[in-house]
Amino acid sequence: MITDRLRLDGRTVIVSGAGGGxxxxxxxxxxxxxxxxxxxVDRDAQRLADLPDTYVKVEADIFTxxxxxxxxxxxxxxxxxxVNVVGGSLPPHWAPALDYARDQWDSSLDLNLHHVMFLSQAVARKLVEQNTGGSITTIASTGGVVAAPFHVAYGTAKAAVLGLTRTLALEWGQYGIRVNAVAAGSITTPRATKTVQDPALSKRGVPLGRRGTPDDIAAAVLFLISDLSAYTTGAVLPVEGGALQRIALFDDDNVPVHVTNPDILGRIKGSNA
Structure with a gap:
């Protein structure tokens, strides 16, 4: 049955940034x-301690x-x-591009880009040695698909992750290694709740009308890591509640902002508009 292809019995998968909830x-x-x-994998021992004992726990700094x-x-x-998860946009990484400092830039690219290449490379070398093929999935962001104003380094890093994903998919396909990415939208995580103060405002621009959850991302990752996606590589799977489908010309009611003609608005919204 096709659902059997979701099973990963007898296979090992590395998850970076596995702690923290x-x-x-x-x-x-x-x-x-x-x-x-x-x-x-996590560099915080306490976060690892909180995970199930059935996991192989590795305290490591993947930036080295x-x-x-x-x-x-x-x-x-x-x-x-x-699964490359480590990354994020920290408060110090937010600033207008005109004011962006070199240390902010370097810090964000270190956090979001460099380790993705070298951990993926190390895993791919092992897969080639095994001659088994395999699957690598990186958590990217909608900020790497469209513009990322006021956190320019984060958006640049995530865009680079997408380019890296496509390039590695082409190079490593000959070894049966699939390389994909998930473009995550606005996701509620323990870190995110420290910066998102108003849940009602934080879901603006999302057609499905809610913020995503870590489980929404995990479901996409399971698909991409498992054999259910055996013919998928170099793909960027958006998991963002439809947010990428609404360009800036559409308001929260999905009406193009440039449309002001009362007759047209009436046809769109009905006679009560």
């Missing part, structure tokens, strides 16, 4: 439910070559895949 935690839980052996290698070395065979 956000997207990484939900991805690890979803993959474990599908039967995968989870290598949970040594940390990356320690993660791959700890993964039980056969390794099947990787």
């Amino acid at each position: 956000g997207i990484g935690t939900s991805c690890a839980a979803a993959l474990a439910e599908a039967g995968a052996t989870i290598v949970a 070559a040594e940390g990356v290698q320690s993660v791959v070395d700890a993964a039980p065979a056969p390794l099947h895949g990787l």
Whole structure:
């Protein structure tokens, strides 16, 4: 049956940023439910301690070559895949582009881009050595698909992640390694709740009328890591409640903002408009 292709029994999947109760935690839980052996990676020992004891827990700094290698070395065979979760847009990374400082720029790109390449590379080398193929999925952002005003480095890094995803998919397809990304929209996580003060305002521009949850992202990751997506590589899967479908010319009622003719508005909205 086709749903059997969701199963990951006997396969190992590395999840970076697995602690903290956000997207990484939900991805690890979803993959474990599908039967995968989870290598949970975090540099916070307490976050790892809070995860299930069935996981292989690796305290590592994936921003270093040594940390990356320690993660791959700890993964039980056969390794099947990787979920790159580590990233984010921290309060210090928000600023007008005219005022952006070099340290803000470097910090955001370090957090969101560089480790994705080198952890993916280390995992791919292992998959090539095994001659098994596999699947790599990175959590990207809608901020890498469209403009990211006032957090320019984050948007630039996430756009680069999408370019990296497509390039690696082309290079590594010959080895049976699939490389995809999830363009996450506005997701409620423990970190996000510290900056989102008004839930009603935070869902503006989302046609489905709500913020996403980590489980929404985890469901997409399970699809991309599993064999259910066996013929999918180089793809960017939007999980954003339809937000990317509403360009700036559409208001919250989905009416183009440039339309002001009362006759047309009446036809769109009905006689009570």
